[in-house]
Amino acid sequence: MSETFEKKALIVGGGVAGIQAALDIADGGYQVILVERTPSIGGHMVQLSEVFPTLDCPQCILTPKMVMCGQHPNIDIKAYCEVESVTGEVGNFTVKIRHKATYVDWDACTGCGQCEQKCPTKAPSEFNRELAFGPRKAIYSPFAQAVPNKRVIDPDHCLKLTKDKCGICAKVCPTQAIRYDQKDWFEEIKVGAIIVATGYELYKKENLTEYATDPDVIDGLEFERILCPSGPTAGVIRRPSDEKEPKEVVFVQCAGSRDPDKHLPYCSRVCCMYCCKMAMLYKHAVPDGQAYIFYIDVRTDGKMYEEFYQRGVEEDRIVYLRGKVSKIFRQGDKIVVFGMDTLTGKRVEVEADLVVLAMAMIPNPAGEKVKKVLNLKTDQFGFITEAHAKLHPVETGIDGIFVAGTAQAPKDIPETVAQAGGAASKVLSLFSGVEKGQEAVLKELTG
Amino acid sequence: MKIPYYPGCTLKTKAKDLEDSAIAAAKVLDIEMEELPRWNCCGTVYSLASDDLIHQVGSIRNLVRVKEQGANQVVTLCSMCYNTLKRANEFFLADEEKQDRINRYMDEEIDYTGDVAVVHLLEILRDEVGMEKIKAAVKKPLTGLKVSPYYGCMLLRPASIGIDNTERPTVMEDLLRALGAEVIDDPYKTECCGAYQTVNRKDVVVTCVHSILTSAQRNGAEVIALSCPLCDFNLDNRQKDILQTYKGFHPIPVLYFTQLMAIAFGLDESVCRFELSYNDPRPLLKSKGLIE
Amino acid sequence: MKIRLSRENVRGEFVKKVEMISGEDLLKCYQCGKCSAGCPAAFEMDILPSHVIRLAQMGQEEELSKVNSYWICLSCQTCTVRCPRGVDIAKIMEALRLVTLRQKNQNKVEATALPTELLAELPQIAIVSNLRKMSG
Numbered sequence: 001m002s003e004t005f006e007k008k009a010l011i012v013g014g015g016v017a018g019i020q021a022a023l024d025i026a027d028g029g030y031q032v033i034l035v036e037r038t039p040s041i042g043g044h045m046v047q048l049s050e051v052f053p054t055l056d057c058p059q060c061i062l063t064p065k066m067v068m069c070g071q072h073p074n075i076d077i078k079a080y081c082e083v084e085s086v087t088g089e090v091g092n093f094t095v096k097i098r099h100k101a102t103y104v105d106w107d108a109c110t111g112c113g114q115c116e117q118k119c120p121t122k123a124p125s126e127f128n129r130e131l132a133f134g135p136r137k138a139i140y141s142p143f144a145q146a147v148p149n150k151r152v153i154d155p156d157h158c159l160k161l162t163k164d165k166c167g168i169c170a171k172v173c174p175t176q177a178i179r180y181d182q183k184d185w186f187e188e189i190k191v192g193a194i195i196v197a198t199g200y201e202l203y204k205k206e207n208l209t210e211y212a213t214d215p216d217v218i219d220g221l222e223f224e225r226i227l228c229p230s231g232p233t234a235g236v237i238r239r240p241s242d243e244k245e246p247k248e249v250v251f252v253q254c255a256g257s258r259d260p261d262k263h264l265p266y267c268s269r270v271c272c273m274y275c276c277k278m279a280m281l282y283k284h285a286v287p288d289g290q291a292y293i294f295y296i297d298v299r300t301d302g303k304m305y306e307e308f309y310q311r312g313v314e315e316d317r318i319v320y321l322r323g324k325v326s327k328i329f330r331q332g333d334k335i336v337v338f339g340m341d342t343l344t345g346k347r348v349e350v351e352a353d354l355v356v357l358a359m360a361m362i363p364n365p366a367g368e369k370v371k372k373v374l375n376l377k378t379d380q381f382g383f384i385t386e387a388h389a390k391l392h393p394v395e396t397g398i399d400g401i402f403v404a405g406t407a408q409a410p411k412d413i414p415e416t417v418a419q420a421g422g423a424a425s426k427v428l429s430l431f432s433g434v435e436k437g438q439e440a441v442l443k444e445l446t447g
Numbered sequence: 448m449k450i451p452y453y454p455g456c457t458l459k460t461k462a463k464d465l466e467d468s469a470i471a472a473a474k475v476l477d478i479e480m481e482e483l484p485r486w487n488c489c490g491t492v493y494s495l496a497s498d499d500l501i502h503q504v505g506s507i508r509n510l511v512r513v514k515e516q517g518a519n520q521v522v523t524l525c526s527m528c529y530n531t532l533k534r535a536n537e538f539f540l541a542d543e544e545k546q547d548r549i550n551r552y553m554d555e556e557i558d559y560t561g562d563v564a565v566v567h568l569l570e571i572l573r574d575e576v577g578m579e580k581i582k583a584a585v586k587k588p589l590t591g592l593k594v595s596p597y598y599g600c601m602l603l604r605p606a607s608i609g610i611d612n613t614e615r616p617t618v619m620e621d622l623l624r625a626l627g628a629e630v631i632d633d634p635y636k637t638e639c640c641g642a643y644q645t646v647n648r649k650d651v652v653v654t655c656v657h658s659i660l661t662s663a664q665r666n667g668a669e670v671i672a673l674s675c676p677l678c679d680f681n682l683d684n685r686q687k688d689i690l691q692t693y694k695g696f697h698p699i700p701v702l703y704f705t706q707l708m709a710i711a712f713g714l715d716e717s718v719c720r721f722e723l724s725y726n727d728p729r730p731l732l733k734s735k736g737l738i739e
Numbered sequence: 740m741k742i743r744l745s746r747e748n749v750r751g752e753f754v755k756k757v758e759m760i761s762g763e764d765l766l767k768c769y770q771c772g773k774c775s776a777g778c779p780a781a782f783e784m785d786i787l788p789s790h791v792i793r794l795a796q797m798g799q800e801e802e803l804s805k806v807n808s809y810w811i812c813l814s815c816q817t818c819t820v821r822c823p824r825g826v827d828i829a830k831i832m833e834a835l836r837l838v839t840l841r842q843k844n845q846n847k848v849e850a851t852a853l854p855t856e857l858l859a860e861l862p863q864i865a866i867v868s869n870l871r872k873m874s875g
Contacts, residue, residue: 209614261825326777329634340772495833604816639815
């Protein structure tokens, strides 16, 4: 080991895994740098409506942790940043970080939101999964409880940056924080350990060619935004094509998962639970609606999960149909679903108002760069390979680099948080172990 | 370009309209389809058994004929012949021991090595001619004609031999647009017509075809375009059986895509052999000003 | 109705024959039902494709001999192209047809029994393809 050992941790990815690991390491007394690609930490969890099996509001339970991250003396959040390159080894990583141009001076920005209110340009909101009824502005913060609470200009839609017109935000900003001429800038930091927590994305619906591409055939995250009380429809269930309230909603599990021949062979683990949850929430919002769930199995392997599923069936009258859906297409006002009930041996057809596909979970494509830069071993799907599948689930093959959350494999929130704590503990023991190590070495040298 | 052409049995009799219109339309695009000498029935439908070598011989023999012409490619018009020949070739290539047995069985023929490419005319139109050239050859655009292309099964499935994406094909749509028609997309365009059940279980065909045609009509189709003589029989002739079961059904004309090409290229109506159609397409075509 | 299972049926001659003729591994099927969901001939079948495979997996030759499913099958390959496990269901249907045709030496459709008017009306392609599937 070299003479200096940097007892600072870098966490790549500001979702719930990154947030938890950051808090654990920071509470342990060490400095943490939390790099997040989007303008705010929070990840996918803050997009969700309610989480299983407790039906907690995820914004309510995560935002306190987000705020703690923001205010913790040991945590430095670098939002709207990306890791450009990494050299070195455990204890001595040199990391180059790109600060993407926000076109706003974040030291001056107070997060008042005047600019966003007055901005005349709308753009599809990534946070709202680009649903038509939930656009954002060209200058924006992704959601109301963003940490940090700053604004960012989208250079592809901003009229000033594309056509040299408008400029209203600069006029109304009370602290003159707008900087149209800002460029990306770089920073080099030294850290001793890295945790990769780049998270997941959903497999694209368009890959399932037998299911029509249609505004009313949506995936889980889109429906979460519609269900979410703080979402684009304020929790009123509307379907994207005509904003009508759907009365017949079909959920299709294993859309892309467990499909070794054409798509992904693995099970995405959370879909059985979230389909049940979404069907329940839908029923709570539309009491005279009906939810159908087409499944192959119902996998409820967590604490209180089986009971949750039974509640969904008994209390909210979800009709579960064991059989995969072969074809989905539009017929006038309805979406026709060709399904199967293998338990009675009969084909089942539903004329749905809305279809929700439980798309497979894939590693976040935005995390590709980090994995390459760190030379991390991944499986053929891009999930980071653990040092040992059974006994070293948070270590990668490289000393000092750890993994937490869905970047390693599909999992739910409790497991993510636990794994994040596990990765954090590895970092903490690494750092405190080094202290002891250094003392021992010094003792030897000085006699 | 000159290319060996395999007609298959039905194109010489009940589906002469497909053959005549195709050969004439292809000529406009400088494609000379030269009929293979001594061709025999392809033995449709492809035998799905792994040990059924004798059923592959008929198809392989036709490919030997192609080699005897010094060619490496053969074009077909009938979807079923396309499927049977191509799958037989795939079967042949997959197993050396079976190759040997088949070659030795066809004792007097030259040894076949599996190197003939079986193509459908639609592939040639898309990949070798190109839609731009087809558009340029159009003298009478099919303006205002609402056409719903129907693929059926054999052109697209299985994926290894399909001429296009199995669920979302676009080749016929692109062709029809190049001809100036209004294309009606329809979710039933890849559903099976009932195929060979038409012999002893035509009730099965009636149900299948009723769903297909009514879906197309619901989406606004005025005419169906297809490529297979069996689909044509089921979708066109069997409409009389549909009317017996489904009283409210409205007949709709069914044409081969090559007949539409011939009309669009301004060729004489006689190459289309409309008299072979069950539902007369002439009133519709006249009303659109496409024929006299 | 009870099914008695043992190695005799689940790894017996019938299963081996079906797997040999079709070239498919019956146990690859995890009974998701997608083939049945999309089968255009399902409305006329006694039991649907996924159940046919289920009975085949369990070696239930006699049960299968009583159903019409594989005779109604259109060989349209819709099941095959959509199966998530890559099972070629169309080939299994063919194997079941052939097991009957080869064993019983009795054709499902006799060419000589077809009325002349029907033969005159039908395109050759229909007659050829039908007899290819329905006769030995």
